[in-house]
Amino acid sequence: MALYSRVSGSVGMITLQNPPVNALSAAVRQGIVDMMHRALSEPEVKSVVICGQNGKFCGGADIREFGAKMTGPPLVPMVHLIEAASKPVVAAIEGIALGGGLELALSCHYRIAHSKARLGFPEVALGLLPGAGGTQRLPRLIGVPAALDLITTGRHVTAAEARQLGIVDEVTDLNAVDAAVKFAQSVTGKSLDARRISTYPCPRPPDLDAIFERAMQQVRRSARGAIAPGTCVQAVHAAVTLPYAKGMERERELFSLLFTSGQARALQYYFFAQRAVSRWSTANGARWDTSKPRPVRKAAVIGLGTMGRGITVSLAQAGFSVVAVETQEKQLSEAKQAVSGMLERGAKRRGVPLAHDKIKYSCSVQAVADVDLVIEAVFEDMALKKTVFQQLSAICKPGVLLCTNTSGLDIDELASQTQSPELVVGMHFFAPAHVMQLLEVVYGPRSSPEVVATAMQMGKKMGKVSVAVGNCRGFVGNRMLKPYLEQAFFLLEEGATPEQVDQVLEEFGFAMGVFKVSDLSGLDVGWKVRKADGLVSPASTGTSARIRGGSRYSPLGDLLCERGRFGQKTGRGWYQYDKPGGRVAKPDPWLHGFLEEYRAQHGLVARHIDHQEVLERCLYALINEGFQILQDGIAAGPEDIDVIYVLGYGWPRHRGGPMFYAGQVGLDKVVERLEHYQQIHPDVPGLQPCSLLRKLAASGNPAIHKWREVIQKPRSQL
Numbered sequence: 001m002a003l004y005s006r007v008s009g010s011v012g013m014i015t016l017q018n019p020p021v022n023a024l025s026a027a028v029r030q031g032i033v034d035m036m037h038r039a040l041s042e043p044e045v046k047s048v049v050i051c052g053q054n055g056k057f058c059g060g061a062d063i064r065e066f067g068a069k070m071t072g073p074p075l076v077p078m079v080h081l082i083e084a085a086s087k088p089v090v091a092a093i094e095g096i097a098l099g100g101g102l103e104l105a106l107s108c109h110y111r112i113a114h115s116k117a118r119l120g121f122p123e124v125a126l127g128l129l130p131g132a133g134g135t136q137r138l139p140r141l142i143g144v145p146a147a148l149d150l151i152t153t154g155r156h157v158t159a160a161e162a163r164q165l166g167i168v169d170e171v172t173d174l175n176a177v178d179a180a181v182k183f184a185q186s187v188t189g190k191s192l193d194a195r196r197i198s199t200y201p202c203p204r205p206p207d208l209d210a211i212f213e214r215a216m217q218q219v220r221r222s223a224r225g226a227i228a229p230g231t232c233v234q235a236v237h238a239a240v241t242l243p244y245a246k247g248m249e250r251e252r253e254l255f256s257l258l259f260t261s262g263q264a265r266a267l268q269y270y271f272f273a274q275r276a277v278s279r280w281s282t283a284n285g286a287r288w289d290t291s292k293p294r295p296v297r298k299a300a301v302i303g304l305g306t307m308g309r310g311i312t313v314s315l316a317q318a319g320f321s322v323v324a325v326e327t328q329e330k331q332l333s334e335a336k337q338a339v340s341g342m343l344e345r346g347a348k349r350r351g352v353p354l355a356h357d358k359i360k361y362s363c364s365v366q367a368v369a370d371v372d373l374v375i376e377a378v379f380e381d382m383a384l385k386k387t388v389f390q391q392l393s394a395i396c397k398p399g400v401l402l403c404t405n406t407s408g409l410d411i412d413e414l415a416s417q418t419q420s421p422e423l424v425v426g427m428h429f430f431a432p433a434h435v436m437q438l439l440e441v442v443y444g445p446r447s448s449p450e451v452v453a454t455a456m457q458m459g460k461k462m463g464k465v466s467v468a469v470g471n472c473r474g475f476v477g478n479r480m481l482k483p484y485l486e487q488a489f490f491l492l493e494e495g496a497t498p499e500q501v502d503q504v505l506e507e508f509g510f511a512m513g514v515f516k517v518s519d520l521s522g523l524d525v526g527w528k529v530r531k532a533d534g535l536v537s538p539a540s541t542g543t544s545a546r547i548r549g550g551s552r553y554s555p556l557g558d559l560l561c562e563r564g565r566f567g568q569k570t571g572r573g574w575y576q577y578d579k580p581g582g583r584v585a586k587p588d589p590w591l592h593g594f595l596e597e598y599r600a601q602h603g604l605v606a607r608h609i610d611h612q613e614v615l616e617r618c619l620y621a622l623i624n625e626g627f628q629i630l631q632d633g634i635a636a637g638p639e640d641i642d643v644i645y646v647l648g649y650g651w652p653r654h655r656g657g658p659m660f661y662a663g664q665v666g667l668d669k670v671v672e673r674l675e676h677y678q679q680i681h682p683d684v685p686g687l688q689p690c691s692l693l694r695k696l697a698a699s700g701n702p703a704i705h706k707w708r709e710v711i712q713k714p715r716s717q718l
């Protein structure tokens with residue numbers, strides 16, 4: 001709702017009240033309309049100030065209402081009422097003015113912002129466009145190129161930048177509402193003719209066509225199939241080519257198109273999923289709201305390879321004192337240099353002070369004796385990690401949290417090397433660790449709730465989205481990757497090429513196809529794991545070469561590794577590169593010949609494989625594993641899996657995540673297609689639909705937020 005008060009006798013004040021971000025719910029919109037009429041009808045009131053409660057102007061339309069039937073006054077007539085007002089209306093922008101909140105501000109005649117406020121049109125990230133006149137008013141106010149930038153990227157600008165762009169009239173370090181009231185008094189009685197943005201002509205730079213062409217190319221390059229960015233460009237184009245009223249009609253038309261698209265639903269689901277994961281729970285009943293994090297001031301990182309360096313940078317940038325340990329002098333000095341470079345680039349990019357002095361480097365593991373938390377980031381080798389954990393358990397002060405950055409090894413086995421297994425937890429970062437936003441916090445059966453809470457909070461302080469997951473081989477992300485990769489290998493055996501598989505996945509929206517990712521991360525990584533698991537056997541022909549434990553197995557990755565083809569780092573992998581370390585993947589005729597030879601050796605006949613089969617086999621196998629993970633209680637809900645896949649594995653955000661996507665396809669359809677492929681490939685257990693998936697499909701495809709009711713795992717209390 002909105003509260004009305006009178007300030008200094010002549011200023012009508014409308015305060016938006018809808019915690020936590022004063023979103024424009026039906027009640028708030030109704031309140032604004034009613035209070036505007038009241039302010040305009042009171043003769044003593046000469047001007048109006050609109051502000052938000054609790055230091056936040058407005059976070060935009062209430063996204064929670066998007067799924068329901070619309071009630072209350074619509075936004076567009078509301079902003080027209082404000083702009084047409086005969087008394088000056090001033091927006092007092094504190095905290096945020098986002099989306100519909102900024103559109104509300106643009107309908108006011110003046111805007112005063114606090115210096116710490118952020119403004120923007122983030123609708124594009126929700127699969128929408130600013131649909132309450134934002135696409136028509138912003139270019140009129142700040143010009144086409146700047147408006148295109150803000151609307152298509154959704155980026156927030158500071159009050160200072162907003163002032164520079166001409167979005168706000170004044171910026172204050174003092175109380176913005178008081179400043180707005182003073183301002184409102186100072187403009188009382190002045191003509192408002194030049195203050196109504198909708199009446200401005202839209203500037204037409206001479207190179208207009210080139211500007212739109214460039215904008216369209218840019219959004220096409222980065223959108224990966226998302227339709228909102230290009231539609232935003234079209235809406236801004238209408239501001240230039242059509243009169244305001246017609247432009248508004250076009251904006252409405254384009255908004256409706258996006259609003260009713262599956263992409264907007266997926267992105268809005270994802271918005272809430274990313275927030276839901278912070279309300280974590282574990283399989284044994286620990287919860288975010290009953291578990292208190294421990295204080296951490298000083299942390300240590302053991303092992304300064306690529307991951308350890310990124311983690312060190314993240315910790316230092318988040319303000320933690322860090323002890324960085326690498327046992328060899330030469331490696332330590334190389335790491336120090338690399339970390340310094342990363343910190344310098346980070347400080348420059350983010351405009352923050354350098355954090356060099358936060359880090360102490362040491363060759364001795366003894367240096368971690370007084371820290372509050374250790375993150376082990378040595379090679380992915382259980383024996384080595386066990387030794388490190390034994391050392392840490394002996395050296396560290398009592399009560400220290402011992403975390404491992406393993407990407408899939410057994411947390412409990414590591415915990416059992418220490419005197420306090422309840423203090424051990426996994427913190428699985430993604431490379432590059434100072435850039436990637438995802439952190440899997442892996443709890444073992446003995447990890448204490450406080451330790452999980454501490455790791456989750458540490459991740460948040462490091463700017464990550466932390467997702468709590470249970471302990472199993474590969475945790476959530478890498479466990480689901482296995483059947484996905486497996487299907488990709490099988491498709492090559494059956495006649496596909498890496499380029500074909502990658503193209504299908506990239507057209508779906510993945511940042512990179514599976515084979516390009518494999519080349520980037522190094523084929524040797526998986527090879528080492530498969531060797532440790534006893535899966536890699538000397539080259540042989542016949543069916544036994546492609547069977548392990550009674551199930552189909554593809555040795556293709558192993559065979560490439562035996563030939564020294566580790567991907568980008570060696571200049572050869574599933575593709576070829578111009579040199580070792582090269583980045584541009586080119587199809588490799590050698591690989592094609594090798595595949596032909598391999599098929600001939602194993603009596604496989606290449607067949608034509610279509611787009612749909614590639615997509616269904618890769619994605620549905622991955623999705624099926626996701627349901628198995630839910631069934632096993634490794635992830636608490638589908639949101640956890642979806643956030644992990646979007647942030648850690650390049651799943652296209654506009655498709656919501658694999659679990660949401662499965663729901664959109666229809667769970668019964670996923671079951672039916674898995675069964676179809678399982679019949680053809682009975683030796684691939686990953687194609688057998690898991691019982692939770694079957695159960696949900698049989699219960700009539702319930703909406704994703706209802707899945708937890710069906711999962712209903714028995715839970716004990718910690």
Ligand SMILES: CC(C)(COP(=O)(O)OP(=O)(O)OC[C@H]1O[C@@H](n2cnc3c(N)ncnc32)[C@H](O)[C@@H]1OP(=O)(O)O)[C@@H](O)C(=O)NCCC(=O)NCCSC(=O)/C=C/CCCCCCCCCCCCC(=O)O
Binds near residue numbers: 023059099272275
């Ligand atoms: C920066 C933030 C605002 C705050 O960030 P932070 O401090 O980190 O806190 P969070 O954890 O993110 O958020 C706190 C809680 O607040 C909830 N929240 C945040 N924003 C909103 C919101 N806008 N609505 C509802 N709830 C919100 C958030 O979920 C948290 O709660 P919880 O933990 O989940 O419980 C940050 O939150 C942020 O960035 N928010 C999003 C801001 C945003 O994107 N704003 C734009 C919204 S879209 C918009 O404004 C569109 C305007 C045009 C509308 C046009 C008219 C609409 C008509 C609809 C009907 C038309 C039908 C047409 C079809 C037809 O023709 O048929």
